[in-house]
Structures are given as C-alpha cells and as structure tokens.
Amino acid sequence: MTASYQVYPIGRIHKDDSGVRIEIEDAFQEALDGLDGFSHITVLYWFHQNDTAKKRGILKVRPRKDPTNPLTGVFATHSPCRPNLIAITHCRITAIDGNVIRIDEIDAYDQTPVIDIKAFIPMDRLAKESVRVPDWVNNRRKGGGAP
Amino acid sequence: MTASYQVYPIGRIHKDDSGVRIEIEDAFQEALDGLDGFSHITVLYWFHQNDTAKKRGILKVRPRKDPTNPLTGVFATHSPCRPNLIAITHCRITAIDGNVIRIDEIDAYDQTPVIDIKAFIPMDRLAKESVRVPDWVNNRRKGGGAP
Numbered sequence: 627m628t629a630s631y632q633v634y635p636i637g638r639i640h641k642d643d644s645g646v647r648i649e650i651e652d653a654f655q656e657a658l659d660g661l662d663g664f665s666h667i668t669v670l671y672w673f674h675q676n677d678t679a680k681k682r683g684i685l686k687v688r689p690r691k692d693p694t695n696p697l698t699g700v701f702a703t704h705s706p707c708r709p710n711l712i713a714i715t716h717c718r719i720t721a722i723d724g725n726v727i728r729i730d731e732i733d734a735y736d737q738t739p740v741i742d743i744k745a746f747i748p749m750d751r752l753a754k755e756s757v758r759v760p761d762w763v764n765n766r767r768k769g770g771g772a773p
Numbered sequence: 774m775t776a777s778y779q780v781y782p783i784g785r786i787h788k789d790d791s792g793v794r795i796e797i798e799d800a801f802q803e804a805l806d807g808l809d810g811f812s813h814i815t816v817l818y819w820f821h822q823n824d825t826a827k828k829r830g831i832l833k834v835r836p837r838k839d840p841t842n843p844l845t846g847v848f849a850t851h852s853p854c855r856p857n858l859i860a861i862t863h864c865r866i867t868a869i870d871g872n873v874i875r876i877d878e879i880d881a882y883d884q885t886p887v888i889d890i891k892a893f894i895p896m897d898r899l900a901k902e903s904v905r906v907p908d909w910v911n912n913r914r915k916g917g918g919a920p
Contacts, residue, residue: 631819631888633778633857636848650848654856657832659846663907666899667848670859672778685804698807701783701797701814701890709801710780710888712817714861716899741778741857743848748904752813752863757895760810 635739637725639671639732645720648727648740655725658743666718666746669732672739673711681707695762716746782886784872786818786879792867795874795887802872805890813865813893816879819886820858828854842909863893 636657637650648669650658661667676682684707689695700708717729727743783804784797795816797805808814823829831854836842847855864876874890 629782631780631821631824631858631886633780633859635776636856654832654848657846657848657856659833660843660849660907661846663905664849665903665905668861670857670861674778677778685801686806696807699804701801701804702807702811702892704891704894708889709783709804710817711778712780712859712889714815714817714891716896718902739778742855742859744851744861745849745906746899746904747851747906747910748899749863752893752895753900755865756812757893758810758812759892759894760807763894 633672633741635672635741636743637740639734639736639738639740641732641736646729646731648729648732648743650725650727650740650743652725658722658725658727661719661727661743661745662722664719664745666716667727667729668744668746669715669717669729669740670742670744671713671715671734672741673706673708673713674739675735676707676711682709682711684708689762690766692762698762712741780819780888782819782888783890784887786881786883786885786887788879788883793876793878795876795879795890797872797874797887797890799872805869805872805874808866808874808890808892809869811866811892813863814874814876815891815893816862816864816876816887817889817891818860818862818881819888820853820855820860821886822882823854823858829856829858831855836909837913839909842912845909859888
C-alpha cells in the first residue's frame, strides 16, 4: 500500500451577485502578501463533487464529453474524473481585499475548495518551443465540456 | 476542523544514467492512452521532503532564497514550502514506453512522488492578455533557487 498525502482547503470559490472571488481562510491571509504585484494567478482546486472511489477510478474518458472524440486516458486530458482530483486553472486578478481575491472568471462551481494559489509567471521556455496537440483539442463542439 | 483530501502517488520521477523519466504505476498505465498525441505535459508532484507541520506552516519566504528579495507570501511565489506541497512544472516528452514517460528535464529530485499528469494545452487566452509580474521575477540571481 502506497503512502498518501493530506491536502487541506486553504479557501473557497464564491460566485454570487457580488462577483467571482476566492476567499482565503484567515489563517492563510499572510501568504497573500505580495500577490498584488501579479496580474494573474494559477488556482488549484479540488473536484470535490467527484471524490468517490468510482470516479477516482475512471482512467479513460471521451474528452469534453464529446462522443465523437476518441476514448482517451485521463492523464492525456483535463478531465474532472482522475485519480487525484486536482484542477488547475488561470485567472486574472481584478482586486485583492484582505483575504479575498476577486477574479474575472473561473470554470468551477460556487463553494469549490481551493487547495493552492501560485503567482502566475509566464512560461517563456514553452513559448519558444513547438507545442503539439492531437486533433480533438482544436475541434471544439458547441456546448462541449471542459478540456 | 476543515475536511482534508487524500492524494496518492501515481508514479515517481527517476533520474539516472539512463535519463530522466516518470514511471507511472502499472495500475494507472491505461490513463496514459492518447498522451502520445501531445508534445508536452504538465506534471504535478509532491514536495515530499517538506511534508512536516513546520514547513507546511511557513507562509512567507524570500523568493528564490535570495535575501535581497522582499519577504513574500508563499501564494505569491512558487516556493516548495507551502500549506499544500503541490509542485507544477512543464516537461517535453521525448518518448513514451509502456508505463514510462521519458522527458527532457524536470526540476525535481530522483524518487519524487508524482500525483498527476495533465496533457499540456497552450493557454491562448493568457497569450493575448497582458501579464504583469513584480521586479523580483525578472531579477534572477546567479545560482538562485526555484521561482
């Protein structure tokens, strides 16, 4: 049996009439110092609605829930069903007020647990390299799901 | 007390005379199907050497261990000391042989536990937006640490 590691929520996503924001727990507010120097953040959140043995055991999916896409291993997709339910997305910061990071938008539900925030630093190395992706990535179906 | 989530290693990083590679556990090999259509991967690994209450409690650091950099909240850095010890990096795939992903390089130690692999899909939205970072990001000291 392999060891496991513990991940704790450091805050939650909120979506309501007052906008989209990440509320960081008071205990971690100090960890935001200096974030106002950045325009964007990488947000790691937990697909908590999929935290069941069954969904964590799904190893192949049709990307974006499109039946015309090839059956693909979850590590070759951004599927929300995967062994460890970690999502990565990038957001533009619109304001930081104390323990609240206001953002432009995020592809996650209200109340989703956030597990890490990282300042976004452009990946200059990747910009210089040739990046190759399979056809399904660029053939977006209208109304399709996440990558 | 907030709930916590369980993260399991899905493989390990290996660095030796035969090169740099990620060996995925046999149980998850199927989840690699289709990854050969991509040139790059996003690798999530666990800073297992810092998995102590003390290091997970560090909320501010001098970025890149450079004493001339401002004391900064860990969420505004890529510090390996942070509440949840998740690292994100991007690698170029050089070959995939069964459960082994050979990569060009990775900024992690031999035997580091890998917790997720995601196909790398370029972030076109970010390429079009103006990204702002503080001065310390571009002032790299010789021999300095990670971002």
